[in-house]
Amino acid sequence: MSNIVLATDGSPFSDAAARSIVEGRLLKAGFTVHVVHVTPDVTGQVRAFVSKETIDEWHKEESEKAMQSVCDILKAGNIPFEAHSLRGFAPERIVAHAGETKAEAIVMGTHGRGTFFDAVIGSVAGRVLAMAPCPVLLIKGERAK
Template sequence: MSDIVLATDGSSYSLAAAKFITQGLLTEGAKVHVLHVSPVLPAHVTRFVDKASIDGWYAEEAARVLDPTTQVLRDAGVPFESHALVGFAPQQIVEYAKKINARMIVMGAQGRGMLMDAVIGSVAGRVLSLSACPVLLVKSPA
């Protein structure tokens, strides 16, 4: 129970969270599970596009998001593995953390403010409310 889940959306806030982890957050023998969750494509898209094209899009999207984040960890010599999932991001992040018995979830937070988050919601806020393990939000951009 010493591994950390780093949820990333490819933003500067996610890169800041990755950099924060490299500054001594990881315990010896632990690794970072870098996780990106793509949304499920709507039926009006999937109905007219073949599975291979959809799978290709998911793979490209995951690489676009995961590569910069994992590069931060690689450059710092931090052990990691990366994972790409599809679904509702808060639920997938929390379920993955539970599955690996993570010590914590780390993620960047844009910090739009309570009113905007109340109106449109936030992944970070939902992860906070759903997670049984600690959640560390890194607000400053990279």
């Protein structure tokens, strides 16, 4: 069975990417989806005052919240998936996970803000696209009205 990575940030754009997988219009059947969410590492200053257990619990809770709707969509569509909470710099961790799972593709929702805005603040999707060892499928979801 082949693998694909679905990176989520908990936004409606990630939900649109999950729905595109369920609808099956762009990817062949017979794959396992590795849902990933990346929380940033905390600074040394935070680690000096907050216990490792508290930090670990925060990472776990944040990832579970961010992955919940995507996992619900995949479950309702009978798509096999695994959920992975990762830590670090999101583009690097997403690409590394794709390599570790030998993913055939990375699927991401994109905010589609535009090249100027992304050039100023950076884009996780753009960085993943530049670094990925496999094809990257960007799904543009509708903006909230």
